[in-house]
Amino acid sequence: MRLTANRIASILRRKGYRLTPQRYAILKAIAASEEHLTPDDLLEKARVATPQIGRITIYRTLDILGQLGLVCRVHAPDGCRGYMMTRPTGHHHHLVCTGCGRTLDFSDCPLEELEKRLEQDTGFITTGHLLEVYGTCADCRAAAGS
Amino acid sequence: MRLTANRIASILRRKGYRLTPQRYAILKAIAASEEHLTPDDLLEKARVATPQIGRITIYRTLDILGQLGLVCRVHAPDGCRGYMMTRPTGHHHHLVCTGCGRTLDFSDCPLEELEKRLEQDTGFITTGHLLEVYGTCADCRAAAGS
DNA sequence: TTGCATGCAAAGTTTTTGCATTAAG
């Protein structure tokens, strides 16, 4: 399960951040979405609940949430501007539908061996990785194959 | 081995593109670099050989090279604007030094099992993936651990 | 000679900065 808006709200307060209506609107928008959202998408969605919210607040809030590890960027083939709520577990990767942007996440990945081999071959010390798997979700296939 | 500037030049001609001094300067800059380069980095480097080159030419050339699969974008933790020459083999991934940006590539990755499992679990049909491994190269470690 | 490629300038996007005002706690 991904984090809920309320759960994140309490995390923010615990960290000393204020819970403004703007922030809450952003949290709800990103928590409710199955698709990764750009700052612009978020602005539009957050404005439904809080019409006067400014674009800058979106950026500032994403920045805070990103630093706390509560949201993360989705790297899709058509751009890297989307954000999703993360899972509480930390390490995870995305499965992104290239049709609709729906994004699922998963945490198991078989890359330890590979990283070890790369270290031996290159003299690098590996510190992490980014893995995004692309595909088409069942809904998009149904819509396309009509 | 990555592609050389001359090798790419002949590919371009074969495809019907003209080999202008500007394009050649860009090819040489990107082929000579161990690090991934942003359009701005490329502009600066290409201008050494061809001072009057315009920023737009960088974008247009990267676009062509990208469509032909000759360069590709590097997704680093601090941004996704860098480009590297690709290998002739096609499918590949990057090992990126987070210190200096040096980028190596490799083509083996053990993700078939994972993709199969994801398909079963989610109803997606997977079509590809992005994998970037991050780490620190020996030079950067030596410089930092002084 | 032909028409693809370039470069300028200008516009379109996306993101950041400065600062006075507002409101959460």
Next chain:
DNA sequence: CTTAATGCAAAAACTTTGCATGCAA
């Protein structure tokens, strides 16, 4: 009350478009 957070406006950063000129083939 305090001071973090907001929003406007303006700037900065990044990318694309339109068009006349230039040059590779």
